[in-house]
Amino acid sequence: MELEEIKRVIIAQKEEIKEKFEKTKIIERETNKNKLRKYLLAPNMLVILGIRRCGKSIFSLQIFEGMKYGYINFDDERLAEFTTKDFDKLLQSFYELYGEIEHIILDEPHNIEGWELFANRLRRTKKVIITGSNSRLLSGELASRLTGRYIDFILFPFSFREFLHYNDVILSKEDFYSTKKIAVVKKNLNDHLKVGGLPEAYLFGKEILVRIFSDIVEKDIIKRMKIKKKSIFKESAKYLISNSGSELTLSKLKNIFEIKDLHTIKDWINGMEEAYLIKIINRFSPKLKEQFIAPKKVYCTDIGIVNTIGFKLSQDIGRIIENLVTVELLRRKSYWFNDWEIYYWKDYQQREVDFVIKEGLNIKQLIQVTYASGKDEIEKREIKALLKASEQLKCKDLLVITWDYEDEVKIKNKKIVFKPLWRWLLE
Numbered sequence: 178m179e180l181e182e183i184k185r186v187i188i189a190q191k192e193e194i195k196e197k198f199e200k201t202k203i204i205e206r207e208t209n210k211n212k213l214r215k216y217l218l219a220p221n222m223l224v225i226l227g228i229r230r231c232g233k234s235i236f237s238l239q240i241f242e243g244m245k246y247g248y249i250n251f252d253d254e255r256l257a258e259f260t261t262k263d264f265d266k267l268l269q270s271f272y273e274l275y276g277e278i279e280h281i282i283l284d285e286p287h288n289i290e291g292w293e294l295f296a297n298r299l300r301r302t303k304k305v306i307i308t309g310s311n312s313r314l315l316s317g318e319l320a321s322r323l324t325g326r327y328i329d330f331i332l333f334p335f336s337f338r339e340f341l342h343y344n345d346v347i348l349s350k351e352d353f354y355s356t357k358k359i360a361v362v363k364k365n366l367n368d369h370l371k372v373g374g375l376p377e378a379y380l381f382g383k384e385i386l387v388r389i390f391s392d393i394v395e396k397d398i399i400k401r402m403k404i405k406k407k408s409i410f411k412e413s414a415k416y417l418i419s420n421s422g423s424e425l426t427l428s429k430l431k432n433i434f435e436i437k438d439l440h441t442i443k444d445w446i447n448g449m450e451e452a453y454l455i456k457i458i459n460r461f462s463p464k465l466k467e468q469f470i471a472p473k474k475v476y477c478t479d480i481g482i483v484n485t486i487g488f489k490l491s492q493d494i495g496r497i498i499e500n501l502v503t504v505e506l507l508r509r510k511s512y513w514f515n516d517w518e519i520y521y522w523k524d525y526q527q528r529e530v531d532f533v534i535k536e537g538l539n540i541k542q543l544i545q546v547t548y549a550s551g552k553d554e555i556e557k558r559e560i561k562a563l564l565k566a567s568e569q570l571k572c573k574d575l576l577v578i579t580w581d582y583e584d585e586v587k588i589k590n591k592k593i594v595f596k597p598l599w600r601w602l603l604e
Contacts, residue, residue, distance in 0.1 A: 178256075178258050178259050178260075178263050178266065179266075180266050180269060180270060182255075183259075183263065183266055183267055183270045184270045184273070184274060185255075186249070186253065186255045186256060187247070187248075187249055187270055187271070187274060188274070189255070190248065190249065190250055190253065191248065194238065194248070197235075201380070202343060203235060203239075204339060204342050204343050205239070205342075206232070206236055206239070206332070206339065207336065207338060207339060207512070208330075208332070208511075208512040209512075210239060210240050213240055213328075213330060214240060216328040217304040217305075217306075220300055220301055220326065221300065221326055221327055221328055222296060222300045222305045222306070222307055222326065222327040222328075223240070223305070223306045223307070223327070223328055223330065224306075224307045224308075224309065224314065224315060224327050224328065224329040224330070225237055225306060225307070225308045225309075225329075225330050225332055226308075226309050226310070226311075226312055226314065226315075226329055226330070226331050226332070226453070227310065227331055227332035227333060227453055228310065228333075228334065228375075228393065228452070228453035228454060228478045228479065229310040229389060229392055229393050229396075229397060229452075229453075230375050230376070230377055230389050230392075231332055231333060231334045231374070231375060231376075231453075231479075232332065232334075232335075232376050233284075233308040233309075233310075233332050234250065234284050234308060236332055237282050237284070237306045237308055238282070240306060241280045241282065241306070244279075244280050245275060245276075245278050245279070245280065246278060246279075246280035246281060246282060247271035247274075247275060247278050247280070247281045247282070248281075248282040248284065249267060249282070249283065249284065250284035250285060251283070251284060251285050251286050251287075251288045251289055251292075252284065252285040252288060256288075256289075259289055260289070260290075261289065261290060261291035261292075261294075261295075264289075264291075264292070264295040268299075278303075279303055279304055280303065280304045280305075280306075281299060281303050281304070281305050281306075282305075282306045282307075282308070283296060283299075283305065283306070283307050283308075284308045285308060285309060285310065286307060286309075287309055287311070287313075287314050297326075300326065300327075307327075310393070310397050310452060310453065311397050311401060311451050311452050311453075312450075312451045312453070313401065313451050315327075315329055330511065331453070331511040332511075333374070333478070333504065333507065333508040333511065334373060334374025334375050334376075334478065334479045334481075334504070335374035335375075335376060336374065336505065336508055336602070337365075337366065337369050337501075337505075337599075337602040337603070338602065338603060339374070340365065340368075340369045340374065341362070341365055341603075343376075343379060344365060346361060346362065346365055348362070348603065353600070353603075359599070362599050362603075363581075363599055366598065366599050366602070369480075369501075370480060370484070370494070370497055370498070370501065371383070371481070371484055372481050372484075373386070373479045373480045373481020373482060373483075373484065374479055374480070374481065374504075375389060375479055375481055375482075377389065378481050383481060383484070383485050386479075386481050386482050386485040386486070387485060387486070389482070390454075390482055390485070390486050393452055393454050394410075394411055394414055394454075397452040397454075398410075398414075398448045398449060398451075398452050398454070401448075401452075402444070402448045404445070404448075406436075409434050409436070410445055412434065413430065413434055413442075413445055414449060414454065415486055415487070416430075416433070416434075417446070417449065417455055417475050417477075418454075418455070418477045418482060418483055418486050418487040419486070419487035420475065420487075421475060421476050421477050421483050421487060421496055421499075421500045422474060422475075422476060422496045422499045422500060422503075423474065423475070424472040424473070424474055425472060425473055425474070425475055426472050426473075427439050427442050427443055427446075430442045430446075446475075453478050454477065454478060454482075455475050455476065455477055455478065456475070456476050456477075456478060456503065456504075456507060457473045457474070457475055458473065458474040458475075458476065458503065458519060458520060458521055459471070459473055459520055459521075460472065460473070460474075460520060460521055460522065460523055461520035461521065461522045461533045461535070461570075468520075471523075474521055476499075476500050476503040476504070477500060478504060478507075479504070480497055480500050480501050480504065483497060483500055484497065494548050495546075495547065495548040498546055498548055498578075498580070498598060499531060499546045501598075501602075502531070502532070502544070502546050502578060502598075502601075503519075503532075505602060506519050506532060506534070507519065514536070516536050516537060517534055517535070517536055517541070518534075518535040518536070519532060519533070519534060519535075520532070520533040520535065521533060522543070522562075522566045522570070524565065524566075524569070528558070528561060528562035528565050528566070529562055530543050530544070530545060530562050530563055530566045531544055531545050531546045532544040532545075532546075533566070533570065539572075540570040540571065540572040541572070541574065542572065542574040542575075542576060543563055543566050543567060543570070543572050543574065543575050543576070544576045544577075544578060545559050545560075545562070545563050545576070545577045545578070546577075546578045547559060547577060547578070547579055547580075548579075548580050549579045549580055549581075549582055550579070550580050550581040550582055551581075551582055552582060552584065552595075554582070555577065555579070555582070555595075559577070560577075560588065560593065563575050563577070563593065564588060564589060564591060567591055573591065573592070575591060575592065575593045575594065576593075576594050576596060576601075577593060577594070577595045577596070578596055578597075578598055578601050579595055579596065579597055579598065580597065580598055581597050582595050582597065583595055583596060583597055583600070
C-alpha cells in the first residue's frame with residue numbers, strides 16, 4: 178500500500194471513532210483500567226481478548242484516554258492490500274500525522290501475516306495494546322517471541338451491572354430495600370436475559386446477534402481453521418448453544434453429526450472456545466484423569482446469542498439463568514479473581530451441583546442455580562446434592578441463587594444462603 182493510502186485509512190477510522198463517542202452512549206467498563214495501564218509500564222504488551230463485538234476496541238481507547246496514541250483497525254476492507262512490508266509505512270504514517278507518540282493500538286492485527294514481528298519490535302519502545310477475537314492470537318510465533326513480555330486480559334460482554342448503568346439505573350445501598358427500585362431492577366433483568374451483553378444489540382436490537390453469530394462462525398472459526406465441512410460445523414455450533422448447560426461427550430457429538438474422526442469434533446469445539454463463543458466447564462474431581470474423561474458442560478459467552486440462536490427464554494428460563502451465572506463467574510475470574518477455577522460436581526448417584534469454585538487447594542464455594550420464587554419451589558434433590566458435595570469437598574460456603582427467594586437456613590448444621598439472582602449479580 179502507498180503511504181498516503183494508509184494515512185487516509187488512519188484518519189477515516191479516527192473520524193469514525195470520534196463520531197461513535199459523540200453519538201453513541203459509551204460507558205465505563207467495571208474492570209480496573211489503572212491496573213491494566215500498569216502492565217504497560219515495563220516493555221510489555223497488553224493483549225485484550227474476547228468474543229467479537231464485545232467492546233474491545235472502545236475499551237482499548239478508554240485505557241489510553243487523555244493520551245496521544247496511534248490507532249489502526251485491521252478488520253477493515255480498505256486494508257485488504259496491506260502486507261508485512263507496509264508496517265514500517267504504518268509507523269511512519271503515525272509519526273507524520275501525530276508527531277512522536279508513545280502509545281499504539283493494533284486492533285485485530287492477526288489478519289496480517291507477520292504482524293507478530295512488528296508488534297515485538299514496537300513494544301521495546303512503545304506502550305502497545307493488541308486486541309483480538311481469538312485466543313490463538315497468543316499461540317505460535319507471538320508466544321515464542323514474547324515469553325513473559327505480554328499480559329493477556331479477557332473482556333466479556335456487558336454485565337448486568339453495566340447493563341443497568343447503560344440504562345441509567347443507578348443504585349445506592351438504600352435502594353436494595355426499596356420495593357419500587359427493586360421492581361425497576363427486575364424489569365431490567367428480564368430485558369438483560371433477552372438481549373444479553375453485546376453492546377450492538379442495544380443499538381440495533383436482537384436481530385444483529387444473528388449477524389454477529391454468523392461472523393464469529395465464518396470469520397473467527399471456519400476461515401481461521403480452514404474447516405471444509407462448513408454446513409455440519411454450523412449445525413454443531415447451533416446445537417451446542419441450544420444445549421447450553423447440558424452434559425456432552427465427544428462421542429455423543431460424533432454420532433449426532435456422523436463425523437468419523439473424534440479429533441475433528443474435538444478441534445471444532447476447541448475452535449469455538451478459542452473464539453470465545455462457548456466455554457467448556459469440567460466436572461470436578463481430585464483426580465485429573467477422571468476430570469478428563471467425564472462429560473463436560475457447555476455454555477455460551479452471551480445469553481443474547483443463546484436466546485436468539487438457541488432456545489428461547491420462554492422455553493427454558495432456568496437454563497438461561499444458569500448460563501448467565503456461568504458468564505458472570507467467568508467475568509469475575511477474569512477481572513478480579515484470577516486464581517479461581519470453575520467446575521461443576523456430580524457423583525455416582527447423579528446428584529449434581531451447578532458450580533464449584535476452587536481457589537488454590539481449597540473449594541471456596543458451592544453454588545446451585547434455580548428458577549424458584551419460593552421455598553416450596555426449590556427441589557429437595559438440589560439441596561441434598563449441595564449438602565452431599567459440601568460433605569465430600571469440605572466446603573461450608575453454600576449458596577442457592579434463586580429467582581426471587583431470599584433466606585438463610587440451617588440444615589444438618591450447615592448454613593445455606595438463598596439469594597435472588599438480581600442481588601447476586603449486583604454484588
